[in-house]
Amino acid sequence: MFKNYWKTAFRNITKHKFFSLIKITSLAIGLSASFVIGLMAYYDLSFDKFHPNRDRIHRITTEFTTPDGKFYNSGVTVALGTDLKEGLPGLETVAPLFLTYPLYVKNLENEKVFKKPKYVVYADEGYFYLFKYRWLAGSNENVLQNPNELVLTEKRAKMYFPDKDLSEIVGSTLIYQDTIPTKITGIVANWENRTDLVFEEFISLKTADNSDMTNLLKYSGWNSTSSASQLFVGIAENASSKTIQSELDKIAEKQADAEMKSYGQTRKFYMQPIADLHFDPNYNTFDFNSSRASKSVLLSLGCIGLFLLLLGCVNFINLNTAQATQRAKEIGIRKTLGSSKKQLVYQFLGETFLLTLAAALLSLFLAFGLIRAFSDFLPAGLDFELFSDPFLILFMILTLVVVTFLSGFYPGMVLSNFRPISVLKNQGQAKGNKSLLRKYLTVFQFVIAQVFIIGTVLVGKQLNFLMTKDMGIKTEAVANIQTPWHYESMEKRMLFMNEIKAQPLVTGVSLSSHPPASFSSNSSHVTYYADDKEINTELLFLYGDRNYLNLYDIALLAGRQQLNDTIREFVINEAYVKRLGFKNPQDALGKMLKINDESYPIVGVMENFNQRSLKSDIEPMAFAGDWYRERFTRFNTVHFSLNTGQSPNWSETLAQIEKSWNNIYPEADFKVQFMDDMVQRFYEQERRTSTLLQWATSLAILISCLGLLGLVVYTTERRTKEIGIRKVLGASLTQLNVLLCKEFLILVGIAFLIAAPIAWYGLHNWLQDFAYKTKMSWWVFALSGMIMGIISLIIMSIRTIAKANTNPVKSLRTE
Known part of the structure; x- marks a missing residue:
């Protein structure tokens, strides 16, 4: 039985090649977008998930409240770390870190100099007690307890000593800035999983007392806060984070500066869970080369992917229900021979699954293209190979199942509702008003497309406004070099x-x-x-x-x-x-x-x-x-x-x-920075938003127009004889084109009336983030509506004019 179902499904798909191609292409575009967006979400949500007891690891940050607003610093005063190390109930580990940026490091063995090594920190044994590294050489016992000791990651050790085994590197010496000799006491493996803890070199904290790479320890008062002074803590297993937070509040109150307090300025130490490190917009991470992740951006991307996927499903439902009458006799014969409604639904779901599977295979190629197109906006670790991750494979399979159900269930129910007697008498009509549903779905498609178009035009207008507005300073041909x-x-x-x-x-x-x-x-x-x-x-x-x-x-x-x-x-x-x-x-x-x-x-x-x-x-x-x-x-x-x-x-x-x-x-490395480049960097996020909207708009228009083309083809095929009769009676080409396009243009117009207020509301809220903003001009909405109307008219006219040019004699012979 199942073999017969698959055969029948395959024959129906190949029989209607044009409609099958539209369905597959629409679904493939939506699936590729959802796969790529799912990949991005999975990438960002997987940071620092591998640490044992990660729920008990926090970073302490600082929040300042002033009459002018709130200000945030990812660092803390040095005195807080010293105070917590003396003991606070509920804290199991206290791990202070001090970020440092050495100008150069020298390998004494080969006299080779390495300029500006990244991700260098001062730390003590608390860090390696809190974060469980795999030790490749040396040991974590008594680690970083003495001055001038150094622990390297495997990657950094091989950079400094490319010709030596890891065990031979332990005991070697590196000199920082000609003044700070450090002895390598251990080498740890680099994290294999994604993390924001990107540190590569760990210098013992006691070395900082006599170091010229940082003066943070010299300013250890309670009123000095620097983002270079970081503090991680581990909470005891049975301790409450709320209790510890209340203790931190007491410390902040006790150490508050009386004069600052009189001015209405307060300070709070905030416990930031390590799970929030990657997403919290108020505080920095440690990899300044990577763009910050944003849950709101991921949510927006998820909505875009969902809408594109829904557009593909809408095309499938529209075209399947439109073709229902062409399969009426098949349904009638199957029911007469004993097929149940459930069997017919399974038959149509099977056809949908075959089409969805074909779309999924095509979507993988499209996803590869999307990743390459957005390569400048994606983190370095996000690539196509991530699709081999078991979790993402499961996500794709579940997506295919859901899409199959969404796309195939309703058309299957419609087709299975045909009554055998009426069908075999050429009176096959399904229950319900399918034409009305198709109109609703078509309007939905064009609402989404027009919202995207309006958004793209206005975001581009705002970005152009930002880039061209006079900032009050000279930006052209001005550069600077930091010594x-x-x-x-x-x-x-x-x-x-x-x-x-x-x-x-x-x-x-x-x-x-x-x-x-x-x-x-x-x-x-x-x-x-x-x-x-x-x-x-x-x-x-x-x-x-x-x-x-x-x-x-x-x-x-x-x-x-x-x-x-x-x-x-x-x-x-x-x-x-x-x-x-x-x-x-x-x-x-x-x-x-x-x-x-x-x-x-x-x-x-x-x-x-x-x-x-x-x-x-x-x-x-x-x-x-x-x-x-x-x-x-x-x-x-x-x-x-x-x-x-x-x-x-x-x-x-x-x-x-x-x-x-x-x-x-x-x-030192030479680096010149032009002022106009700096201004462009201000609006990096807006440029990304604009690019993303341009892609989303193009895909939404493409999917909507594919669906529109399918419906126009179906409509003109149904009305072939009517077109022939009207031509014989003297109707002109223009009159026929208006007749055939009028219904769809009305739907596009209704979609614009719905899309305009939705787009206005969303864009109005988006513009509130800017102190200086462009006007939401009426022509933005008018232009967007005209663009969609012209594109739709071109798509429809290509088919309707071709059909209207058909010889009336051939049209009147059409059954």
Whole structure:
């Protein structure tokens, strides 16, 4: 019996090749999208799932609450780790980590130097007690308890000692920055599973006391917080995380600074489960080269994949129910010969499964293409080979079963409801209004497609608005080079700046801190005292020499710049002028600002400019000089502008600058960053969203139009004789085309009326994340509706005009 079912199913599929091709293609597109999105979700959700007792491992982070809002830091004050190590009920392990960024490491055996090794940390035995590594050489007993000890991962050990066995590497010495000798005491295997704990080199924590790679331990007070000071804890088996959190709250309250508290600023230590490390948007992970995962993005991707899959299923249902009358006699004969309704449903589900299986095989090729198309947006570890994972194989099988049921059950029920007597008398009609259902499903398809189109146009409009809006600073032909932080002396920096200044195409040079718009920031609490009021605020700081404002075309509205690069005077922006309550910039001149019991004058007011992306408002900011040069310098970056009329020759200038760099800083890598590239990086997520929407829109339109083409073909075939009669009676080609297309165009119009408010609501909420946003112009919706209408009309006209051109004599012979 089953063999006969498969034969019949295969014959029906091959008999209607055109409709079968549409069904397979539609399902394949939807399946490929769902497979790739499922792959992405599985990849991100599988991070750090392999640790024993992972439910009891947490990272301690810091949350600050101020009158201006909440701020988050993935690090903690050094004092907290020291305090917790002295004992806190319920904590089994305390593992402090200090991130460090050495400029170079030297292998004494071959005198080879490795520049800027990544993922280097200071740690102690607590880390290896908390996280269970596999030891390949050495032992975890008494690990990292003494100064100048080092543990490497297998990958890093082979990089430093490519010609030695792992057991021979133990006992060897590496020198960090010519001053810190470390003895290798152990080698551990790299994690085989996905993790955000990407560390490769572990230097004993006691080495940091005398290290010039970090000064964190020198600032171990309770009011100093750095993201480089990390703290992991392990909770005892019977302990409660809520109890420990309450103890942390007590510590935060006890160690709160009275002055900060009076200003309305509070601090809380937050226990972040290791499972949240990969997704929490408030706190950083340790691999800065990888984009952050987002549960909201994964949810959006899941919705897109689901909609594309549903569109494929809709095509299947529409075409199967439309073809119902063509299979009426088959159903009648089968019922007459004794087939039950259940057997007929199984027959049609079997046909659906065959089509779904064919679509699944095709979807794997399409998925491979999608992964390659999105390779720039996907993490390095996410590739096609992940499809061999047993969990993903099970996911694909379950997806095929669900799709088979969704696509085949209703058409099977419709077809099995034909009555044998009516069918054999050529009166076969199924119960229910199939035509009405097809209209609903067609409208659903085009609603989804038009929502995607509107979203794509508006997101592109917003992205263009962000990229072209004047930020208030010069971004064209301006670049910067950050000098090695290790050198406190200004001598080399001044020498390098003068080398750049000597280049013919360089039109301006400045020595300062970070660019005016960047991902970096420095801020401090500042107090302004007036006659009857006290204004406390967090003030952003920008440090630069006297050439900085001119280089970036930042105009002064009142007053002057600082008299020299080290004098303690402020130039504030318009936003801070308003925050202080002054109506005119001139009114702020001469006023005093207090920082840490010291008062400093305001000598100038500069124009507002955007310090971040246009997602955020302009914040109060002050421009200052290199105040603390006697102890350390803020001026660690050289900024320069190039002649815009000589852009073809920039490469020669940059080559000369790199040559000077190699002479002055031979141990450091040369890296130049252009300001316009920095601005583009602000909107990396928006560009990804735009690209994703473009793909989703294209696929949604393709699926919808394939379904529309199938329905148009079916409709024109049914009305062949009617077309012939109308032509004989004098109907023109245009009249016939309007007649045949009118019904579908009405459905497309209804879909637009439903899609427009849905798209408006979603995009309105999306735009709320931006301080500066484009207008939701009416033409965006009109253009989207026209695009879908024109595409639909072209698809329909290709078929209807061809059918209308058929010889009426042949049409009238059609049965």
